[in-house]
Amino acid sequence: MKLLVTVKRVVDYNVKVRVKDDHSGIETANVKMSMNPFCEIAVEEAIRLKEKGVASEIVVVSIGPKQCQETLRTALALGADRAILVNTDEEVQPLAVAKLLQAVIAKESPEMVIMGKQSIDGDNNQSGQMLAALLDWPQGTFASEINVADGKLAVTREVDGGLETISLTLPAVVTTDLRLNEPRFASLPNIMKAKRKTLDEMIPADLGVDITARVKTLKVTPPAAREAGVIVESVEELVEKLRNEAKVI
Amino acid sequence: MTILVIAEHNNQDLSVATLATLAAAEKVASDLSSEIHMIVMGHESNSVCEQAAACASVKKVLSAQDAALENPTAESLAAIVVANADGYTHIFASATTSGKNFLPRVGAKLDVQPISEIVSVESADTFTRPIYAGNAIATVQSTDSVKVITVRATGFDAAEATGGSASIEDINVVSQISNNSTFVSQELTVSERPELTAAKIIISGGRGMQSGENFHLLEVIADKLGAAVGASRAAVDAGFVPNDYQVGQTGKIVAPDLYIAVGISGAIQHLAGMKDSKVIVAINKDEDAPIFQVADYGLVADLFKALPELNDAL
Numbered sequence: 001m002k003l004l005v006t007v008k009r010v011v012d013y014n015v016k017v018r019v020k021d022d023h024s025g026i027e028t029a030n031v032k033m034s035m036n037p038f039c040e041i042a043v044e045e046a047i048r049l050k051e052k053g054v055a056s057e058i059v060v061v062s063i064g065p066k067q068c069q070e071t072l073r074t075a076l077a078l079g080a081d082r083a084i085l086v087n088t089d090e091e092v093q094p095l096a097v098a099k100l101l102q103a104v105i106a107k108e109s110p111e112m113v114i115m116g117k118q119s120i121d122g123d124n125n126q127s128g129q130m131l132a133a134l135l136d137w138p139q140g141t142f143a144s145e146i147n148v149a150d151g152k153l154a155v156t157r158e159v160d161g162g163l164e165t166i167s168l169t170l171p172a173v174v175t176t177d178l179r180l181n182e183p184r185f186a187s188l189p190n191i192m193k194a195k196r197k198t199l200d201e202m203i204p205a206d207l208g209v210d211i212t213a214r215v216k217t218l219k220v221t222p223p224a225a226r227e228a229g230v231i232v233e234s235v236e237e238l239v240e241k242l243r244n245e246a247k248v249i
Numbered sequence: 250m251t252i253l254v255i256a257e258h259n260n261q262d263l264s265v266a267t268l269a270t271l272a273a274a275e276k277v278a279s280d281l282s283s284e285i286h287m288i289v290m291g292h293e294s295n296s297v298c299e300q301a302a303a304c305a306s307v308k309k310v311l312s313a314q315d316a317a318l319e320n321p322t323a324e325s326l327a328a329i330v331v332a333n334a335d336g337y338t339h340i341f342a343s344a345t346t347s348g349k350n351f352l353p354r355v356g357a358k359l360d361v362q363p364i365s366e367i368v369s370v371e372s373a374d375t376f377t378r379p380i381y382a383g384n385a386i387a388t389v390q391s392t393d394s395v396k397v398i399t400v401r402a403t404g405f406d407a408a409e410a411t412g413g414s415a416s417i418e419d420i421n422v423v424s425q426i427s428n429n430s431t432f433v434s435q436e437l438t439v440s441e442r443p444e445l446t447a448a449k450i451i452i453s454g455g456r457g458m459q460s461g462e463n464f465h466l467l468e469v470i471a472d473k474l475g476a477a478v479g480a481s482r483a484a485v486d487a488g489f490v491p492n493d494y495q496v497g498q499t500g501k502i503v504a505p506d507l508y509i510a511v512g513i514s515g516a517i518q519h520l521a522g523m524k525d526s527k528v529i530v531a532i533n534k535d536e537d538a539p540i541f542q543v544a545d546y547g548l549v550a551d552l553f554k555a556l557p558e559l560n561d562a563l
């Protein structure tokens with residue numbers, strides 16, 4: 001089966017982001033960028049499906065500026081076969097992401113799409129669900145385990161109360177949660193090999209998709225800061241403070 | 250003009266999160282002087298419909314009942330909402346794993362860009378929401394004709410759940426039940442303790458707990474305080490406790506009166522889930538642990554010594 005995996009370039013998860021002084025957004029100049037951690041998990045899962053013989057080809061797609069080529073090369077080095085960059089410098093909101101991917105899928109006809117459940121910049125947690133809806137495909141979101149058997153896809157999902165297992169017909173969209181797998185690192189020889197793999201580029205207009213933002217960001221501000229607290233010397237003092245000062249126990 | 254709120258429930262009781270979502274809807278309703286309807290999708294969930302009808306601000310309850318909705322799929326829920334979306338200016342759901350699962354599908358079907366996890370209502374089309382794991386707050390304005398929104402419960406006080414007398418109207422949903430996705434099974438954590446998102450006090454353990462057995466040290470204290478037990482991702486990944494204990498950017502978002510973090514370093518992703526707690530206590534043997542920067546009371550100590558002492562002192 002052919003798999004399509006999506007990867008997004010985001011501010012690295014270790015970076016403590018800073019709001020710009022004019023409140024127009026986040027400082028991104030000279031900030032380390034990486035593949036969104038949930039997308040890494042998506043790539044890893046696709047590679048494992050290929051290693052198991054379930055998948056035959058992995059096409060990896062990214063939407064964004066030219067620098068996303070690096071993110072795609074990383075995915076190719078990890079084991080994806082071919083890459084597509086939908087190149088744009090505009091902000092692409094989840095609805096537009098879903099429409100662009102729908103158009104790519106019309107050309108590529110994968111049987112399964114694996115995406116991260118959310119990207120750690122916008123924290124929207126929408127694109128996979130919206131893509132599935134546009135395609136009229138079923139979805140298995142927040143997956144911590146997936147199994148393909150008898151032409152069906154069983155997905156174990158992380159839900160508020162615990163775990164839920166659902167069965168989907170194929171084609172389907174899966175979005176990854178943290179415990180689906182632990183991503184591998186790319187080896188040096190594979191990084192070299194990845195440079196020769198195909199990376200096609202197109203722009204949203206080639207796909208006939210209008211990516212105009214529907215939601216305007218009016219301003220971005222830092223969250224309310226917490227005042228520094230005190231260090232207590234003993235458990236006794238802690239309990240005394242919680243009882244008499246904070247009055248929470 | 251009318252606003253639709255999607256009820257979340259277990260077929261018996263309306264969730265606390267739904268009341269917070271209703272509170273967000275009320276803010277928009279007062280801005281537009283519009284009416285609020287609530288839709289209950291479930292199986293034999295009449296008691297939920299009655300609770301929805303009793304909410305002070307709800308004028309009409311749409312009751313969608315079907316055996317397939319006992320454990321509904323996102324595909325079915327979204328299809329039912331879309332089929333009944335006509336005439337609503339706003340569609341609200343809770344930012345729970347359920348709401349996050351089906352509401353984006355509703356948005357896509359209506360050609361609307363949804364807004365996730367709002368923490369405040371500025372006006373009928375403008376909201377605030379955390380981005381970058383809560384390290385920034387964005388004020389966003391929707392230009393779509395319908396607003397499709399999930400609400401983070403910690404941002405709103407629960408709406409009034411009594412005093413209303415809404416009418417209850419049955420709607421037929423047979424044609425919206427999905428056949429490409431089916432529920433197989435679930436493994437829910439059973440606990441006598443309060444739910445994380447509803448608890449007034451939470452005591453959470455991290456990698457420093459070293460094992461699942463050691464969580465017992467937290468549980469005895471939790472029981473004395475009537476608290477819920479939570480965890481960091483590291484503790485969940487290590488298999489100490491189930492996934493639904495996870496607090497953080499990608500786990501549960503909590504804001505109790507008291508949050509006690511034990512053996513948790515305080516990574517940004519963990520802080521994202523608990524830094525709006527009223528009082529934060531950190532117990533960590535590393536005085537440089539970032540958790541101390543958000544703690545009201547910090548105790549630099551070995552947790553294996555401090556926890557038994559704390560248990561005795563309560």
Ligand SMILES: Cc1cc2nc3c(=O)[nH]c(=O)nc-3n(C[C@H](O)[C@H](O)[C@H](O)COP(=O)(O)OP(=O)(O)OC[C@H]3O[C@@H](n4cnc5c(N)ncnc54)[C@H](O)[C@@H]3O)c2cc1C
Nearest residue numbers: 455456457481482483497498499500512513514519534552
């Ligand atoms: C995409 C993404 C999403 C994430 N989402 C989440 C999330 O939702 N929630 C979350 O929690 N994390 C999340 N993380 C993980 C996060 O980055 C941290 O790795 C994690 O929170 C660390 O957990 P911890 O504090 O328990 O472990 P550690 O960072 O290892 O800290 C353990 C702490 O225990 C202390 N300790 C050890 N032994 C003792 C002792 N005997 N007595 C006292 N103190 C002791 C140590 O000093 C240390 O500070 C996410 C990461 C990524 C990349």
